[in-house]
Amino acid sequence: MDVPNREIIGRYLRHAKRFPHIWCPGCGNGIVLGCLLRAIDALGWNKDDVVLVSGIGCSSRAPVYVDFNTLHTAHGRALAFATGIQMVRPKLHVVVIMGDGDAVGIGGNHFIHACRRNIDMTAVVINNFIYGMTGGQQSPTTPQGALSSTSVYGTLDQPFDIAGLAASAGATFSARSTTYHVKELEKLLKAAFRHKGFSVVEAIAACPTTYGRRNRQGGAVDMMKWQKKVAVSAKRAAGMTPEELHGRIVTGVLVDRDAPEYTEEYDRIRRAAAEGKRVAFRSQPGDVTSTRAKEY
Amino acid sequence: MSAEGSREALLQGNEAVVEGAVAVGCSFYAGYPITPSTEVAEGLAARLPATGGTFLQMEDEIASIAACLGASLAGAKAMTATSGPGFSLMQELVGYAAIAEIPFVLVNVMRYGPSTGLPTSPSQGDVMQARWGTHGDHPIIVLTASSVREAFDMTVKSFNLAEKYRSPVILLLDEVVGHMREKVKLPAPEAVERLERIHPSTPPEWYAPYEETNTGVPPMAAFGDGYRFHVTGLVHDRMGFPTQKKSEIVQGTNRLYRKIERGFREICMTDGVGLEDARTVVVAYGSVARSAQQAVEEMRDQGKPVGLLRLRTLWPFPRAAFERILDGVDDILVCELNRGQVYREVLRVSRGRCEVHKHTRTDGEMITPAEIVRALRERI
Known part of the structure; x- marks a missing residue:
């Protein structure tokens, strides 16, 4: 009954063309890509209908290895490219794979605006707390006090909570897991892909080469053990105090709600425009106060 | 209607x-x-x-x-x-x-x-x-x-x-x-002429999104059409995959230039007034060309051998249009709303075969026909 993992992954790789890959031993990117492929396989998506879009960085090299429509864009801009694709061909499954610097550093503006538009696509953000490809500079998610090649006395800046940022910016599905919790990560990706609207899955991953070594986190295995140790499910976290949650990574689904999907809503605009009419909306021009904070 | x-x-x-x-x-x-x-x-x-x-x-x-x-x-x-x-x-x-x-x-x-x-x-x-x-x-x-x-x-x-x-x-x-x-x-x-990109006629398994072609322009599939190709800003081979092989780097970059160079005649658009007998030619584009045209027509009405070369394409620079006039003219006057960006291109392509002057304006106002007439009178 169970198909071997190797066989599932093998269905989707661009064989003999793009290997060996560029990722270091112990890198979490391959684990996330594996989860992504198994989730797509489980949903039975046709390869021709999948577009995998990325920006720049280690994780953004993922698309070249897999046999979908693949687009390796510029640093931070993957979501904006993906928006154009999804608007023109809403039936395609657009999945955007980014790193932490890509998604919420240089691409932060695109990230929050993609969240508020609620276009039916999925952003997979691999968060390894560091700019790996350029050799270990502080990123927007580097924990305060952590060392990097550009924060040699400790990182001063407060880190972003990516999945939380997505939720508060209006993403209708936001979840987080780690590369230790492969089964959960795969499940969350599947749920995100199934979700109608903009979904975000943050995957905490290890970069032993540029983050672990400098911060004395041990090797790849030790960093995975750390993920296991600090992870706490959203359900359990709900009953914990901020003090208890300090230094923990909340995993699971943070937000899952229904809201009108952008490309479908845009079709309403097209139909009305063709008839020269205005479109009816639930809210009115005077409804400027956001109620989203309460929902979240 | x-x-x-x-x-x-x-x-x-x-x-x-x-x-x-x-x-x-x-x-x-x-x-x-x-x-x-x-x-x-x-x-x-x-x-x-x-x-x-x-x-x-x-x-x-x-x-x-x-x-x-x-x-x-x-x-x-x-x-x-x-x-x-x-x-x-x-x-x-x-x-x-x-x-x-x-x-x-x-x-x-x-x-x-x-x-x-x-x-x-x-x-x-x-x-x-x-x-x-x-x-x-x-x-x-x-x-x-x-x-x-x-x-x-x-x-x-x-x-x-x-x-x-x-x-x-x-x-x-x-x-x-x-x-x-x-x-x-x-x-x-x-x-209205409506050109469409060339779609691949090969089956997906043979499709090379960046292949060499006679025109230098490879056919382009769309995402979702079943071709499953890779697009990247990295230098890539004919399949679109990143490459660091010198032969593929050079071939790819050369093709980018070649496809445009092959189209020079179609892409480089200019027109003009009185270029057949002009000894002094005004070069202008955009709104400045409107002022230049009026100035040139006024001067021609007075019997002066003045012409206008109007650039409709700026890049690739329409060099051929200059080659056609350079041997017959004494002066070129480039008029533009900057400190001489096209002027320097004209200097480059004229290679000393005639005098090249400029009349520019950078005070936020447009160049008037009267100014151009004045600038021309200083020379003829």
């Missing part, structure tokens, strides 16, 4: 861009508001959804050009419009479009710069930025227009060249052309 389906309208240049885009089949616009280009966005915000297309106001100019490139990869004819500050922000992805060979049109209604500059006085200060604004060696097609009707025609031309050459095309208008109103006769929709 006349019998042939053409119609008359009182339009400004930016509105003519909208009409041209709709006429040539543009179905996607993404942009960010900026004067003096905003009327292009406003016009298409009304027109595109009504015809099944997409208008998106993005969070910034970088997102705007990125969305256009995504839309083009999905098969749409896509466009954005902006002005100086926004044009600067878009530069990185102009280079992406060049190396990934993604057709799309960028309209830049030039305003006085650098930076916020003089919002929103006219300028032609972005000629060199349009050529070299993005990093690295790359070919680019840059057109311009002098009238409202020509803004329509050049928008159509921009899309057609973009599709035919799989290249970004920049349409450089100046604020005067963007905002001035003229009565124009627009052609019937069926009279």
Whole structure:
């Protein structure tokens, strides 16, 4: 009954063309890509209908290895490219794979605006707390006090909570897991892909080469053990105090709600425009106060 | 509405861009508001959804050009419009479009710069930025227009060249052309030339999205058509996959240039007044060419051997048009709203065969016919 993992992954790789890959031993990117492929396989998506879009960085090299429509864009801009694709061909499954610097550093503006538009696509953000490809500079998610090649006395800046940022910016599905919790990560990706609207899955991953070594986190295995140790499910976290949650990574689904999907809503605009009419909306021009904070 | 389906309208240049885009089949616009280009966005915000297309106001100019490139990869004819500050922000992805060979049109209604500059006085200060604004060696097609009707025609031309050459095309208008109103006769929709990119005729397993072809332009599939190809801003091989092999690097870059060079005759557009007997030629483009034309006609009425060479294409620089006149003229006077960006190109192509002068203006005002007449009188 169970198909071997190797066989599932093998269905989707661009064989003999793009290997060996560029990722270091112990890198979490391959684990996330594996989860992504198994989730797509489980949903039975046709390869021709999948577009995998990325920006720049280690994780953004993922698309070249897999046999979908693949687009390796510029640093931070993957979501904006993906928006154009999804608007023109809403039936395609657009999945955007980014790193932490890509998604919420240089691409932060695109990230929050993609969240508020609620276009039916999925952003997979691999968060390894560091700019790996350029050799270990502080990123927007580097924990305060952590060392990097550009924060040699400790990182001063407060880190972003990516999945939380997505939720508060209006993403209708936001979840987080780690590369230790492969089964959960795969499940969350599947749920995100199934979700109608903009979904975000943050995957905490290890970069032993540029983050672990400098911060004395041990090797790849030790960093995975750390993920296991600090992870706490959203359900359990709900009953914990901020003090208890300090230094923990909340995993699971943070937000899952229904809201009108952008490309479908845009079709309403097209139909009305063709008839020269205005479109009816639930809210009115005077409804400027956001109620989203309460929902979240 | 006349019998042939053409119609008359009182339009400004930016509105003519909208009409041209709709006429040539543009179905996607993404942009960010900026004067003096905003009327292009406003016009298409009304027109595109009504015809099944997409208008998106993005969070910034970088997102705007990125969305256009995504839309083009999905098969749409896509466009954005902006002005100086926004044009600067878009530069990185102009280079992406060049190396990934993604057709799309960028309209830049030039305003006085650098930076916020003089919002929103006219300028032609972005000629060199349009050529070299993005990093690295790359070919680019840059057109311009002098009238409202020509803004329509050049928008159509921009899309057609973009599709035919799989290249970004920049349409450089100046604020005067963007905002001035003229009565124009627009052609019937069926009279508008509409070129489409070449789609692959090979089965997907044979498709090489960046293969060598006779024209240098590879066929282009759209995402979702079953071809499953890879697109990257990295230097790539004929399959689109990253390469560091010297032979493939050189071949790819050479083909980028070759495909545009093969099209020089079609791409490099100029016209003129009195070039057959002129000893002094005024070179101008955009709104300045209108003033120059009046000045030249006045001088010719007085029997002076003066002519006008009007540039409709700025890049690739229309060198052949200069080769045709250089042996017969004593003087060239380049008139432009910058400190001499095209002037230096004319110096370069004339190689000392005639005197080259400039009359420029950079105070936020346009160049008048009287000024050009004065500048000409100083010389003849």
